[in-house]
Amino acid sequence: MRGRSTDWLLAMAGGALLALMINYNSLLAKHTTPVFASWVAHGLGAVAAFALVVLYSRLFRSPGKEMEPQRAKVPLWFYLGGIPGTLTVILAAVTVNSGLSLSGTIALMLLGQVLFGLVSDYFGLFRTPKRRIVATDFLVALCILSGSALIIFGRA
Amino acid sequence: MIAYILLAFFNGTVIGTSRAINGRLGAEIGSVKASLWNHLIGFLFLTPALLLLGGWKFEVIPEAPASAYIGGFFGALFVAVNSYVFPRLGAMNASLLVISGQMISAVLLDYRNQGVAPTVTRCLGVVIVLFGVYLTRAAKNPRVKDKSQ
Numbered sequence: 001m002r003g004r005s006t007d008w009l010l011a012m013a014g015g016a017l018l019a020l021m022i023n024y025n026s027l028l029a030k031h032t033t034p035v036f037a038s039w040v041a042h043g044l045g046a047v048a049a050f051a052l053v054v055l056y057s058r059l060f061r062s063p064g065k066e067m068e069p070q071r072a073k074v075p076l077w078f079y080l081g082g083i084p085g086t087l088t089v090i091l092a093a094v095t096v097n098s099g100l101s102l103s104g105t106i107a108l109m110l111l112g113q114v115l116f117g118l119v120s121d122y123f124g125l126f127r128t129p130k131r132r133i134v135a136t137d138f139l140v141a142l143c144i145l146s147g148s149a150l151i152i153f154g155r156a
Numbered sequence: 157m158i159a160y161i162l163l164a165f166f167n168g169t170v171i172g173t174s175r176a177i178n179g180r181l182g183a184e185i186g187s188v189k190a191s192l193w194n195h196l197i198g199f200l201f202l203t204p205a206l207l208l209l210g211g212w213k214f215e216v217i218p219e220a221p222a223s224a225y226i227g228g229f230f231g232a233l234f235v236a237v238n239s240y241v242f243p244r245l246g247a248m249n250a251s252l253l254v255i256s257g258q259m260i261s262a263v264l265l266d267y268r269n270q271g272v273a274p275t276v277t278r279c280l281g282v283v284i285v286l287f288g289v290y291l292t293r294a295a296k297n298p299r300v301k302d303k304s305q
Binding site: 004007008010011012013014015016017018019020021022023024025027028031032035036037038039040041042043044045046047048049050052053056073074077078079080081082083084085086087088090091092094095098099100104105108109110111112113114115116117118120121125126127128129131133136137139140141142143144145146147148149150151152153154155 | 169192199241261275282
């Protein structure tokens with residue numbers, strides 16, 4: 001139970017990190033282009049992630065426990081999550097410059113993410129655990145998406 | 157116009173796909189390592205894309221303020237955190253909670269960047285988002301039962 005509360009708080013903190021990332025990457029994109037800014041951010045992000053891996057292994061991993069045998073089983077496509085991540089930046093650059101503008105693009109992307117989550121949980125896409133969808137899920141999605149829409153379109 | 161609407165919507169599913177795969181990798185090799193792979197592969201994939209699109213902008217780099225370069229650091233942390241919670245919360249809950257944190261932070265960031273208090277509409281939006289988050293907690297018990305099946 002306590003584990004779930006931590007996950008819940010971590011996910012929201014993750015959202016805050018995402019907002020900070022978008023904030024600074026758009027600053028760079030304003031001085032360059034969205035795709036170039038993403039390229040720089042991925043390069044610097046790789047360096048930062050490498051530092052985190054080193055730090056994490058120093059702090060938390062006991063030297064005796066290695067996961068090498070498990071690692072052999074990981075299929076190649078598990079490593080390719082970065083590719084759709086970069087496609088997102090390219091696609092967003094296209095739609096932001098259309099009549100949708102930034103607000104419309106963000107709103108539709110949020111809707112796409114949530115509906116993807118619904119379908120992914122139901123079918124267990126990409127070998128993720130299946131989860132039954134309950135009525136409350138739709139109410140939660142409705143609240144968070146409509147609240148987000150007010151935030152996106154309610155700028156002064 | 158409808159093509160752009162569909163494209164932006166499709167982009168949301170692309171984000172979901174990326175997060176699902178990273179979450180899956182995180183469950184195997186650890187979420188911090190998953191973040192490293194995400195950024196390495198993304199960097200390698202974007203390099204030829206940039207060459208094809210002709211978007212090299214090295215000459216403009218000195219103009220950007222130093223803070224424009226810390227987005228990658230937040231991105232590295234974000235992918236690690238998201239890859240950790242994604243398989244634990246499920247795709248839908250993870251994306252909804254991340255969206256909530258993102259939207260509320262966006263309101264605070266705009267306030268910091270522009271120095272103007274958020275509009276009533278935006279504050280109402282934050283309240284409704286928080287109510288939705290509260291509902292995920294209220295609906296906690298039936299979910300735990302679902303998991304044990």
